[in-house]
Amino acid sequence: MPFQKREFPNAFANLPKEKALALLETMVRIRAFESRVEELFLNRKIPGFVHLYIGEEAIASGVMAHLNKDDSITSTHRGHGHAIAKGARIDRMMAELYGKKTGYCKGKGGSMHIADFSVGMLGANGVVGGGYNIAVGAGISARIKKTDQVAVCFFGDGASNRGTFHEALNLAAVWKLPVLFVNENNQWASTTPTSFATSAVHIADRAKGYGIEGYTVDGNNVIEVYNAASALIEAARKGKGPAILECLTYRIKGHYVGDPERYRTKEEVQKHFTENDPIIRFSAYLKEKGMLDDAGLEAMKAAAVREVAAGEKFAEDSPYPDKEEALDDLFSFSPKEFPEVVR
Amino acid sequence: MAEITYREALNRAMDEEMARDAKVFILGEEVGEYDGAYKVSKGLLSKYGPGRVKDTPISELGFTGLGVGAALAGLRPIVEWMTHNFALLAIDQVVNNAAKMRQMSGGQLKVPIVFRGPNGPAEYLASQHSQAFASYWAHVPGLKVIAPATPADAYGLLKSAIRDDNPVVVLESEMMYAWKDEVPDEEFLVPIGKARVAKEGKDLTLVTFSKPIKIVIEAAAALVAKGVDAEVIDLRSIRPLDEGAVYDSVRKTGRCIVVDESWPVASVGSHVAWLVSKHCFDTLDAQVELVSGEDVPMPYNHALEIAAQPSVEKILAAARRVLYREDL
Ligand SMILES: Cc1ncc(C[n+]2csc(CCOP(=O)(O)OP(=O)(O)O)c2C)c(N)n1
Numbered sequence: 001m002p003f004q005k006r007e008f009p010n011a012f013a014n015l016p017k018e019k020a021l022a023l024l025e026t027m028v029r030i031r032a033f034e035s036r037v038e039e040l041f042l043n044r045k046i047p048g049f050v051h052l053y054i055g056e057e058a059i060a061s062g063v064m065a066h067l068n069k070d071d072s073i074t075s076t077h078r079g080h081g082h083a084i085a086k087g088a089r090i091d092r093m094m095a096e097l098y099g100k101k102t103g104y105c106k107g108k109g110g111s112m113h114i115a116d117f118s119v120g121m122l123g124a125n126g127v128v129g130g131g132y133n134i135a136v137g138a139g140i141s142a143r144i145k146k147t148d149q150v151a152v153c154f155f156g157d158g159a160s161n162r163g164t165f166h167e168a169l170n171l172a173a174v175w176k177l178p179v180l181f182v183n184e185n186n187q188w189a190s191t192t193p194t195s196f197a198t199s200a201v202h203i204a205d206r207a208k209g210y211g212i213e214g215y216t217v218d219g220n221n222v223i224e225v226y227n228a229a230s231a232l233i234e235a236a237r238k239g240k241g242p243a244i245l246e247c248l249t250y251r252i253k254g255h256y257v258g259d260p261e262r263y264r265t266k267e268e269v270q271k272h273f274t275e276n277d278p279i280i281r282f283s284a285y286l287k288e289k290g291m292l293d294d295a296g297l298e299a300m301k302a303a304a305v306r307e308v309a310a311g312e313k314f315a316e317d318s319p320y321p322d323k324e325e326a327l328d329d330l331f332s333f334s335p336k337e338f339p340e341v342v343r
Numbered sequence: 344m345a346e347i348t349y350r351e352a353l354n355r356a357m358d359e360e361m362a363r364d365a366k367v368f369i370l371g372e373e374v375g376e377y378d379g380a381y382k383v384s385k386g387l388l389s390k391y392g393p394g395r396v397k398d399t400p401i402s403e404l405g406f407t408g409l410g411v412g413a414a415l416a417g418l419r420p421i422v423e424w425m426t427h428n429f430a431l432l433a434i435d436q437v438v439n440n441a442a443k444m445r446q447m448s449g450g451q452l453k454v455p456i457v458f459r460g461p462n463g464p465a466e467y468l469a470s471q472h473s474q475a476f477a478s479y480w481a482h483v484p485g486l487k488v489i490a491p492a493t494p495a496d497a498y499g500l501l502k503s504a505i506r507d508d509n510p511v512v513v514l515e516s517e518m519m520y521a522w523k524d525e526v527p528d529e530e531f532l533v534p535i536g537k538a539r540v541a542k543e544g545k546d547l548t549l550v551t552f553s554k555p556i557k558i559v560i561e562a563a564a565a566l567v568a569k570g571v572d573a574e575v576i577d578l579r580s581i582r583p584l585d586e587g588a589v590y591d592s593v594r595k596t597g598r599c600i601v602v603d604e605s606w607p608v609a610s611v612g613s614h615v616a617w618l619v620s621k622h623c624f625d626t627l628d629a630q631v632e633l634v635s636g637e638d639v640p641m642p643y644n645h646a647l648e649i650a651a652q653p654s655v656e657k658i659l660a661a662a663r664r665v666l667y668r669e670d671l
Contacts, residue, residue: 047466047467047645048466048467048468048469048643049467049468049472099643099644099645099647100644105643107642107643107644107647108469108470108642108643108644108647109469109470109643110467110468110469110643110644112468112469112471112472113469113470113471113643125471126468126469126471126472127428127429127431127432127471128401128429129401158400158401159401161400161401161402161405162401162402162403162432163402163404163405163432189400189401190372190373190380191373191376191377192372192373192376192377192398192400196398197398197399197400197401198400263376263377320644320646321642321644321646321647323646323647323650325642325647326637326639326642326647326648326650326651327637327638327639330639330640
C-alpha cells in the first residue's frame with residue numbers, strides 16, 4: 001500500500017561523523033541490554049512480564065537524537081529502548097528489573113514502568129494507550145511556561161485503537177501543541193496482526209482527520225527516522241503543532257519473553273531478522289561511507305556488552321528493598337517524616 | 344465426576360450455554376484465534392465460528408459498550424476483559440449503561456450481559472496490572488457480582504450469569520485458572536446470591552471470596568492444629584450478598600475475621616465487616632477484624648508484593664486478637 005510520502009530535508013547528511021556513529025551506538029547499546037535481559041529472564045534472574053524492543057532500535061535512536069534533556073517523552077510497556085535512548089543509565093535500569101532498591105523505581109515498577117524522570121521521561125505506562133494525554137499535558141506545560149520544549153509520545157499500532165488516541169490527538173491539534181506522536185508499527189499487537197484490528201491502512205493516515213500532518217517512514221532505517229523526526233520536532237518547537245510519525249518496523253521477539261509465538265511462522269521472523277535488522281542496515285551504510293570499519297563496529301558492540309555486564313553486576317550487588325518500603329512513596333511527603341501533618 | 348481446572352470449568356460453562364442458546368456470543372481481545380489470553384475460550388472459535396467468537400482491537404471501552412448495545416438489542420454477550428485492570432477503561436459503559444439503563448427507563452428493557460476476566464494480583468506484574476477491583480463493581484446498584492473460588496462454582500455460577508437477564512460481573516483470577524477440583528459431569532447451576540460453607544467450625548468465622556480462599560483454608564488448618572475450630576464462609580456472590588449465611592455463622596461462633604485482597608478503604612471486606620458489626624452486635628465476643636491488601640499500589644519486587652497482600656500469618660494475627668489468645 002502506498003503511503004503519505006514526503007521528502008524530508010536530509011538533516012542526517014549534515015551530521016558530523018561522531019553524531020552519526022552515536023545514532024548507531026544507541027541502537028547497539030539497546031540491543032546489548034535487551035539481549036542480556038532476555039537471557040537473564042530465561043535464567044530466572046528477572047521475573048514478570050518483559051517486552052523487548054529488539055528490532056525497533058532505530059526509532060528510539062533516530063527520534064531521541066533531536067530531544068534535549070528537558071524535552072519529555074511518554075513510554076510504554078515496551079519501553080527499555082526509549083529509556084536508554086533518552087539517557088537513562090543501564091545499571092539502574094537493570095537494578096529495577098532485578099527488583100532492587102537501587103533501581104530507578106526502587107524495585108516497585110519493574111520492566112513495564114522503568115522511567116528516569118531526571119532525563120525527561122514522564123513515566124512508562126503498562127496500560128496500553130495511557131501515554132497520549134500525558135504527552136499532550138507536557139505540551140500544554142511547555143506552552144504555558146513559554147518554553148520551546150516538545151513532548152514525544154511513543155505508541156504501538158495496537159494502542160492506536162484506544163479511545164484515548166482520539167481525545168489526545170484532537171486536543172493537541174486544536175491547541176496546536178508541541179507534541180509528536182511516534183507510532184511504532186511493529187505489525188503485531190500481542191498476538192493480533194495490525195491489519196486484523198486497525199481500520200486505517202496506515203496509522204499516519206489518521207492525521208488527516210485531525211487536520212495535522214502524518215507521515216509513514218521505514219522505521220528500520222534510522223536515517224529516514226532521523227530526518228523525519230528532525231523536521232517534525234523542529235516544526236513542533238516552532239509552534240506549528242502536532243504530527244504523527246508512523247515508523248514501520250517489526251517485532252523480532254515474542255510479545256513478551258517466553259511467548260510461544262504460535263500465531264506466526266519462524267520464517268516470517270527470520271526474514272525480518274536477516275534482511276531488515278536496523279543495526280545491520282545502518283552499520284553497512286556507515287561502512288560504505290567509510291565512517292565505520294569492522295573493528296570499529298566490534299569495539300562498539302564490545303563496549304556495550306561491557307556496560308551491560310557492569311550494570312548486571314551493579315544489580316546483582318545491590319540490596320533488595322526492605323519489606324516496610326512497600327508502604328513508602330505514596331504521597332509526596334512521607335507521613336513518617338512529618339507526623340504532625342497527619343495528626 | 345471428573346477433576347477439571349477452574350479454566351476448563353469456565354470453558355465448559357460457556358460452551359454449553361453457547362450450544363444451548365444461539366444468542367450467546369463472546370467478544371474481547373484475543374478470545375478467538377488465540378483461545379483467550381488465559382485460554383479460557385479455548386476451542387470455541389473453531390466450534391462456533393468467528394460470528395459468535397469475536398476478536399476485538401485494544402478498545403476496551405468500545406467493545407464493552409458494544410456488548411451493552413448488543414444486549415439491549417436482544418443478544419446475550421459475554422465480554423471478556425483481558426484483565427479487570429483494563430476494565431477500568433470500560434467502566435463508564437458498565438456503570439452508566441449496563442447497570443442503569445433498565446432502572447432509568449422505568450423497567451422497559453433488560454440487559455443480559457456477562458463481563459468476565461481475571462481480577463486481583465498475580466505475580467511480579469507491578470501496580471497497574473495487580474489490582475483487586477471487587478468493590479468497584481460491588482459499589483454499583485444494578486450490577487450482580489460473582490466471585491467463584493472453585494471449579495464447580497466457576498462452572499455453575501457462570502452458567503447462571505449467562506442465563507441471568509441482568510448484567511453480571513465475574514471476578515476470576517490468573518492464579519486460580521489452574522486450580523483443579525471435582526466437578527459433576529451432569530449439568531447443574533449454582534444460584535447467584537448464595538454463599539458456601541467451605542469448612543464448618545464453631546469457634547470463629549472466617550469470611551472471604553475469590554483467591555484468598557486458599558490462604559483462609561490454610562489458616563483454618565493451622566488453627567485446627569492449635570485447637571481452634573474455625574468456620575470458613577466463601578461468599579461466592581458479592582452482589583447480591585448472602586448476608587444470612589454470614590450472620591448465621593457469626594451468631595454461632597461470636598467472632599469474625601473478613602479476608603479481602605482489595606485495598607481496605609470502602610472495600611467489600613470493610614462493608615461485610617460493618618454489616619456483621621451491626622447485625623451480630625449482640626452476639627459478638629470481639630471486634631470484627633479485616634485482613635486486607637495494604638493501602639498501597641502493588642510493588643513489583645516479590646517480597647514487597649507479598650508483604651502488601653493478605654497472608655496466613657496476618658490471618659493468624661487477627662485470630663489472636665479476636666480470640667484474645669497470644670499463644671496461637
Ligand atoms: C488497555 C490495555 N489493554 C490490553 C493490554 C494487554 N496488552 C499489553 S501489550 C498489548 C499489545 C500492545 O500492542 P501495541 O500497542 O501494538 O504495542 P507492541 O506490544 O506491539 O509494542 C496488549 C493487548 C494492556 N496492557 N492495556
